[in-house]
Amino acid sequence: MKKVTKRLLIVIPAVLAMGISTAHAEWDEDKGCLSCHEGIEQFSEIEEMADLTCVDCHNGDGAATTLEAGHKELWVNPSDLRVIDKTCGECHSEEVENAKTSMHATMAGMISGTRYNFGSQTRDSIHATYDVKALKTGREGTVESLTQLPSYDPTKAESDTNSPGDDYLRNQCLRCHIWSDGHQRDGDYRASGCAACHVEYSNAGTYEGGDKAIDKTQKDRPRQHRLTKKMTVDQCQHCHNRGGRTGVSYKGMMESDGYGTPYNEDGSKQGKLHGKHYNFLQADLHYDAGMSCIDCHMKTEMHGDGYLYTKKEHAVEVRCETCHGTTSTDATLKTSRGNPMNNLKREGKKVVLTTKNEGKKLNVPQLNGAELSEEGYVAMVKIASHMEKMECSTCHAAWAPQCYGCHAKQDIGKPNGDWLDGEHSDISQLGKKANLKKEAFSWNESRSYVRWETPALGINHRGKVSTFIPGCQVFLTQVDGEKSIVTNKTYVTKDGTSGISHNPIQPHTMSKKSRTCEECHTNPKVLGLGSGQYDIKRNFPDGQAPINFELERFVDENGKQLQSTSHEEARPFNKEEMDRISRVGACLACHGSKEITANGKAPDDVTHKKVIQRMVEKAR
Template sequence: MWRVLLLVLAAGLLFGGPAWGASGCLRCHEGIKKIAENPVMGRLSCVFCHRGNPEGRTKEEAHQGLWSNPSDLRVVDQTCGQCHGEIVTRLKKSLHATSAGIISAARYTWGAQKTRRALYAPYPVRDEDGHIPGQRGALPELQALPLYDPQRPIGPTNHPVDDYLRAECLRCHIWTRGKERPGDYRSSGCAACHVIYADDGLYRGEDPTIPKDEPGHPRLHRITTRIPVFQCQHCHNRGGRTGVSYMGMMESDGYCSPWSGKAGVKAGRKLHGKCYNHLVPDIHYERGLACIDCHLEPEIHGDGNIYSKKDEAVEIECEDCHGTVKSPAPLRTSRGTSYPNLKRKGSRVILIGKLDGREHPVPQVQEVVQRNRQAAVAMEIPSHARKLECYACHAVWAPQCYGCHAQQNLAEKAGDWLRYGKSADESLTGREKNRLKTAHHWRETRSYLRWESPALGWNAEGKVAPYIPGCQVIFTQIGPDGKPRFLNHIFKTAQGTWGIASNPIQPHTVRPRARSCEDCHANPKALGLGTGLYRADWNGVPFPYGLDQIVTPEGRPIQAVSHDGARPFNGKELRRILRVNICASCHGFMRDPEFWKKVVDRNGRAPDDATHRKVLRHLLRDSVR
């Protein structure tokens, strides 16, 4: 970095030089904010990042060779990479750049590939650093996603799912600027996160050359590491929907209620192309924590490896900060990464907010169980501590979008999020308006939405976690002649399950008061058995179950799960979980686990329901004698 700074000094390109002063860029851009205040970046000239010609007498002359977004991944090696080369190298291999989880999940559930592992990315990427930890799921390379040609037979390298990804899903990766509409405005490359955009995409600065009423500009000409939640939300509003869920937002059915004060006009505000219901937010958001307060730099920029799924890239766990019943918080991840904003202050754990600088006390599980015996009963059950994610109980709701009906129209062309026309400004290549129309037109509808009592099952880490639909695609393809080639078709996976999917997730909807015992042990929906109320086949979908059912009562998986190692409960597990509810009906009032340990030690445990009923009959007869 200091070598680069010396080069900058030698070139006379520092703040205060000709590129910045009255004879340079500020002749037109007077009032624009400096890009940063820190000692290095705060002194860089405009042209060090943006290039151009500060001595130009006209706009055309001054902007010759200009890069509007110097952090775009097409040019970043010559800009941000000069000082932050190691981070840029990692970033290009990160899930933010590869979207490998979205691509691999969609292709697996549509039957386009046999493996759940990632094979493709928006653009080819290879890990050349010689360190590929396969035990963590790391991959050596990803190929470019294939194009779909409807004139050729469907197969692993020619499948409509790739067209779907190109036309719809892949707007959220940092090679592109994404959709340019309320809630989705952002930049590409490093600036996708580090330059803040308002939801309306309007500029709030003092540069007279930037229109204040033209959406598509950052709030200010400013780069920052203090990234607010709504910035992350510009991308994290589909798929797992964790960005909007964290703030307590769940998309509505599209009515955009309530009414406004004007006759016939709705008051609902659309973001990300959707209207929202507002539910209870995650307790961490409610207490003032941003995404960056928990998520670590190697998770966001990547740790240098190519991964298939988020669970492989994400290091953090609830226990890192909150500890367990038996041990205090380690304040580091299982991979050894420390939390820079966590510290011990006497007997307390304190988190320093990265946005507000405030001290946030972090409750410790050991303290909670001492104060709350009911919580202690749940947390001190050995199988709970060993087998459940904390958020299996504490995520009290999760977004559930059932039945994604996707229609492809081969008679109409649409923009491809991976292919762009040539742009005079290379750094703006990834804008929506520059997309080539090499994909086909798609429309989406859905069957219904829910948020209550998400299903549970095993995640890829071998723990029980919430499951949500993701993604339950029911495919229709309309040919150039206007006739359907596929009608409400569901693909099958290589494992033989239906291609509509439900997957484990951390919903980011944590509350201090957890789901009740009955909501897991007595609720068929929570166990993946569905409500029994919705009949997909009666609604024109060739699926002989409810869309909220992921497993049969015998434990046979029905829906696809696109994470290696994740699965619904099997038959034996379902019977045991349900049996606990029968026990809880009588034993629930006895909140002392030590008491029940003595009972079991003295009398043993009934090995089956028949023996248990025999004991109950004996007790009841004794009670009336």
């Protein structure tokens, strides 16, 4: 530890002689903080942190005899990024500097994707929550610097630097970054800075510890005054419940579209989580096995590594083959950048994962040399291109969240909080919802419908077949109180495609049982062609739809892209690819996947036509 206060050095010898814990020594002697906060938990028992006093972290005056004096210049959250250099950064300077460049802090991907779909920039990342410079440069998918997102002024003409999309981000989307405290509602309570992850909050956001000064019924309090390195899935879920929804999907949760029972067994009404009611679907097999997010995702992915990544797919290092290998290669036990997965070990021929929270040992199935089912052998060995050209999740993601139509209503006559600008005497509280300046405008969101079954496929940034889900499908309605300004406006991107979008995703809904061959090779929706059932015109007043394609349809039969994708190099299938996929589907109708690969093709087209002709004649 680089810094220990002078006062603490004086106190330690005396309290050691008295047999008093140094973690509480100064508080007991001064009758200061602990005279009110009796029973509060020691923040950490880690050797380097065990001697920290209240004022070492929180500032204030530990010797004061009144609450006002004791709390003068207090930092309620010492881990907030605005004060962190004077607290956590005293000992963890590298981690702190990296964190400020992480995507958890910059939100570069969300910002660029939203602005791209609002037609105000290309796919390149140019903005972040605040101005930031990279500590390291030169890696693919990174930039050297990012500038703060502009504000929106409705009295000026809409432009690339004055977009309603920027206001949408500032008032709504940007609550989920570690400069802010997040939304104040069940399921979303958390702190800012390091504590966003490392101090656990329950979904109810109430205190469960021993501090007699803290009201156990008051919301927005951590479970305990404790540091943790064992982040639970629920802790990650406090943020990862919108956008790609990977946090809730991992637990098998998909928000309800208004149906389903709202009642508990005792007849009481169910409360909402993240502002929604949920349906419960099949959870990811890794979750069912007892794995938390941190068992796969590396410190460098979450803390940052000094690079300014433009999209999360560039920041994420872990791959399925890291743990499972392929049908022809062993598991690497290392990420795509060569970083070792420290909780993975080889024990003889087995690969064993030790979970970081519970210490549970799990045998990790290995593909190389595995005894595959007949269907698995066909899919992964006989048709080798599946392993070469497809993400594992393409087949093994059992479902994916699909929220169609983001109907966003902005009221420029109603100022509201701006997640990037706050005001408070305690600068560690500037990211708290109650302290936000009313420099953005009020937004109201609704959607057309939600689905989870048969998600579509396309090509991701790695050139592999991947699951696709609706991205930012914004229909903007703008009002000034009761006065209507714009109704159901959609945008066109800089590339000329509709701002209604679909994007590739790893849904985090993995299942041992894969999707069927028939589902992917015969269903138009899976190809991105839509179901053909949603009548876009009848779903808008007087049939005045701002787009001429259904919300599920992001490519036409000729391979023309209809909807945008904000991921560089990602795209729908082209016509050649769709024809090839569908051709297999035609064969499946008669042969089935096993017969196609087992029996091979007819020797020539003439023979094949004769066989079909005989079949037709017999059927007459």
